[in-house]
Structure formats: structure tokens, C-alpha cells
Amino acid sequence: MSVDIHISEEAGVRYLHFSSDWVQGAMRVARPWALELDYTREMMACLLLHPDADWPRSALLIGLGAGSLTKFLHRHRPAARITVVEIEPAVVAAARQYFRLPEEDARFNIVIAEGAEFVAKAKKRYDLILVDGYDEDARTGMLDTLPFYAAARARLSDDGLLVTNLLSKRKDFRDSVARLRQAFDDRALAFPSCDSGNAVACAASGEPLSLPLEELKENALALKRETGLNLLPTVTRLARSKSCPGGILSL
Template identity: 55%
Template sequence: MAHNLIDVSERAGVRYLHFSSDWVQGAMRIQRPNALELPYTREMMAGLLLREPPWPREALLIGLGPGSLAKFIYHQLPATKITVVEIDPQVEVVARLHFGLPDDPLRLRVLIGDGAAHMLAGDSRYDYILVDGFDKKARAGVLDTLPFYQACRSRLSDSGLLAVNLLGRERGFQASSQRISDAFDGRALVFPSCDSGNTIAFAAAGDPVDSSFDELIRRADQCRAASGLNLLPTIARLQVARRYQGDRLTI
């Protein structure tokens, strides 16, 4: 079982989670505890641009951190059941004590264990798998291997999507994105980096993602009205980077 020295700090109305280093594992604005404070966490929810609601019904999170993604899904997507796999039990305790992680095991289940082992051993299927697991040295370890990504593929539903937080400025980023592409037979797309340097990769194995940018904008407007999450900056960066065929985004 992995254990980290966990620090909680506050600055300018924002509470931060650290693993015994300056590297931020997550953040929460105290006045908006259920919003997504860090840009990369907002980008990890860009799957809402790629599928029509009500989606996802079942979400799996590998890595809890302060619980930002789990809380957002819990509060803003009430039809979604959430499973979180977190390797360090201390992280769950801190998320509940300091970051307001809800205690509702019927909708939000936290399993203490190894995320890769969970993927390789089970057979439950999920609509959205979000992978955001790193140690105190920003290493993903076995969570960034071809067998792990292949296991993720096998656990996706027909409408399923995988979202992976890649540290785009780190060495090995290109190899990581290639492993995801290989596991999904090329059906993967790396979004342009956020200002933080985090880069989010998406992959699909079942129903195709095939949306015009007008459709993406419509879904972004719906998402913002329903949850306050603004994904229009993501669309703008995709347009600048031209990560699409013609006027359509396809995976």
C-alpha cells in the first residue's frame, strides 16, 4: 500500500493538496467547493462535449486527490454513479476532512486499492474512465503502460470514453500518448495543453465520436447552463490546433 506525506495549504481563498512537495495534487476554492478549480480538471470533463446527455451513467476515477472530479460529477451529474479507486487510504481521509468529499456510498463509492489491479481483475463496465494518478514525484508508474490502457479499453461500455491526465511537459509524454493510441487502435486524441502544462488524452473503443463544432458549442452551452462548467475555451484551443477532420471532431 502506498503512503505519501500529505500537506494541505491555503492561499488567496484556495485550499491545496500536496504530497510532501510543492507539486499541487489538487485544489479547491473555498467559496466554490464543488467547482473545478484547476484547468486540467475542467478539461478532463470535456467528455461531456463528445457525448449527448444523459451521459455518463457509470464513471470510474483512478486516483482521488482532493476529490475535485468526484465532487463535480456527484453534484452536477446526479444520474451518474461514481466509483473511485485510490491507493492511499490517507488521501480519502484528507479529501473527506478538508475538501468536502460527500459520504454517499450508494452513489459515490471509494475503493482503497491499486488502480491497475482493479482494471485488470474486474469485469464491470463504465461509460467514463478518468485516470489521474501520480505519486509525489509526478510518476504514473503502471498507470501509464500498454496493458493498463488495454484493460481500460476492455472495461468501457459501448458509449465509453477514457480520459487520461498526461503531464505534457514531462519527458516521455509522446510515448505515453502513443501507448494510448496503440491500445485503442488509433482511436485516441490528445487535446492541446492547458496553461498548466497538463495535457488530456481521450480515447474511445465503441460508438464513434463524430461531432461538428456547432454540436460541440451547443453541448458546451448546455453544460455551462446546467453546471457552470465552461468548456468553450477547450473548443477554441481545439480549433486553433485543428485537431479535427474538416469541421468535425472524430475519435
């Protein structure tokens, strides 16, 4: 893989592009640790399901982009060990130069590799696996396949979650969710689509999760106080959808 990296900036927001106008990442220059794009904020809804400050203890991120998710976890979950897998070295270089990517240290490392191959060969288990890997043509390659989802499930800890960014405007969006549910024995949930055309799906391993939406709302308020991230709109959209029968989110 080889991509042309382009950086643009408008109204205080810096953007990462791969050979096109397609936005691969963004950072508000005045708040480099905040999550600028709505789907990245929604991917952190996993923290509402495990609100303890010491979760996740380990996180695997597939796809670096502008490093938004990496920086958020690095800042707000200081006990977590974070591994990022990125296929393109130029993306890592751009994130370091333009997007305030933290220095690698004992709890944060970057691996240059193809994400699906890394997961298939990995031995370590993770509390959280975040998947956000697209090329310049919005293709995911092996990252949206049943073998990948099955391999990712095998790499999750007993209270592990997989969270993936799906493009809801693509024709195969429902097929993507079906593959995820098949790999996780139906323990998967797709959040209502964001305005951007992204949809976030979450799948769980280990003991079943069952949280009332009111508890999710309380967790969202606590997370907002702690980090500034406001996920109350996500909880509201879940309540209005048919994703949580009886007002209970079950995974």
C-alpha cells in the same frame, strides 16, 4: 505507498500536496463543487461528446486527490454510479476532512487499491473512466502503460470513454499518446496542452464518434448554463489546433 499530506490555502483556494510543493488538488472554499484547476475542467470535456444528462451512467475514477472530479460528477450527474479507486488511505482522509468529499452511499463508493490492478481484475463495465493518478514525484506507475490502457478499454461500455491526465512537459508525453492510440486502434485524441503543463487525452470505444466543432460549441454553451463549467476555451483551442481536420472531432 506512503505519503505525507500537506494542506495549504491562499486567496480562498485550498491545496493538497504530497510531500512537496507539487499541487495534487485544489478547491475554492467558496465553491467546493467547482473545478478549480484547468486540467480538471478539461477532463470534463468528455461531457461535450456525450451531452445527454444521463451519461455517464457509471464512472470509474482512478486517483482521488482533492476529489474535484468526483464532486463535480456527484453533483451534476446524480444518476451516475461513481467508483473511486485510490491507493493511499491518507488521501481519502484528507479529502473528507478538508475538501468536502461527499459521503459514500448507494451511488458513490471508494476502493483502496492500486488502479491498474483494480482495472485488470474488474468485471464491471463503465461509461467513463477518468485517470488522474500521480505520486509525489509525478510518476504514474502502471497507469501509463499499454497493458493498462488495453485493460481499461476492455472495461468500457459500448459508448464508453477513457480520459487521462498527462503531463505534457514530460519527455514521454508523445509516447503516452502513442500507447493510448495503440490500445484503442487510433481512436484517441490529445487536447492541446493547458498552461499548467497538463494535457488531457481521450479515447473511445464502441461506435465511432464524429462531431462538428460547432456542435461541440453548442454543447459547451449548454453545459455552462447547466453547471457553470465553461469549456468554450477548450473548443476554441481545438479549433485552432490540427486535431480536428475539417472542423470535425472524430474518435
